[in-house]
Amino acid sequence: MNEALLDIGEVARLSGLAPSALRFYESKGLIEPAGRNGHRRAYRPVVLERLGVIKCARSAGFSIAEVASFLTARPGDGMRERLTAKADSLDDQIAQLTRLRDSLRHAAVCEHDPVVECPDFRRAIGRVPARD
Template sequence: MRTSTPASQEKLLSVGQLAARSGVAVTALHFYETKGLIQSTRNGGNQRRYPRAMLRRVAVVKMAQRLGIPLAEIATALAALPIDHTPSAEDWQRLSAGWREDLNRRIDEMIRLRDQLDGCIGCGCMSLKECPLRNRQDHLAESGPGPHLP
């Protein structure tokens, strides 16, 4: 004989189910929870249970991490959303808009580094004194060799 589960319990996922559906390790989910990125409740057996909305939040966290956004910034951005709210496409656009400028800055820096690397490979010097990759913005080099700060 099968017993029915209350509707509110059917919407909850165990940590194993959330891990399997999100592709994120259970330990990572526990870590995300300690950082306030996701939230669970406890059942009568003291086991974690996650609302289905956490699936989308985990997806947002993983995508933001792929962009190189630090977890602290992700947590700040997610804090603007109600915890029981499944992030929507509009939420993602609002969150990602705040990260776009930083991402563009990092892309520009990587392009400059790539272009400098091409020049460095061409000369082959790798000089600590003159190479813009090895000794970027080193104004103390103009004072000669050795330490210059007390």
């Protein structure tokens, strides 16, 4: 078998994914083995880049179906509009997480008792509008 191929165990180790996740992604058409090395699946090294895209998209909240659509997207198939909508959604999530991060940093040094009642804490996470 071609020495450039990586067996499923090596791909799992290098990608940080369990072999079962690799088999699942294969069953969903997200990745494709290049062949077999004995009874073990073997992949081209480029699969690691694809798995990086999959992991990033999944961590951003993409469903398996959305990842599959993204990986096969072609210009003019409506994917650009869906990707723009997903990017807008991610912007909202980032803003929310930024507010949460800022409120947690404030809470770590705040003397208010309880911290969650602190006006600065609550404003930081967006629950209470700032007073002018």
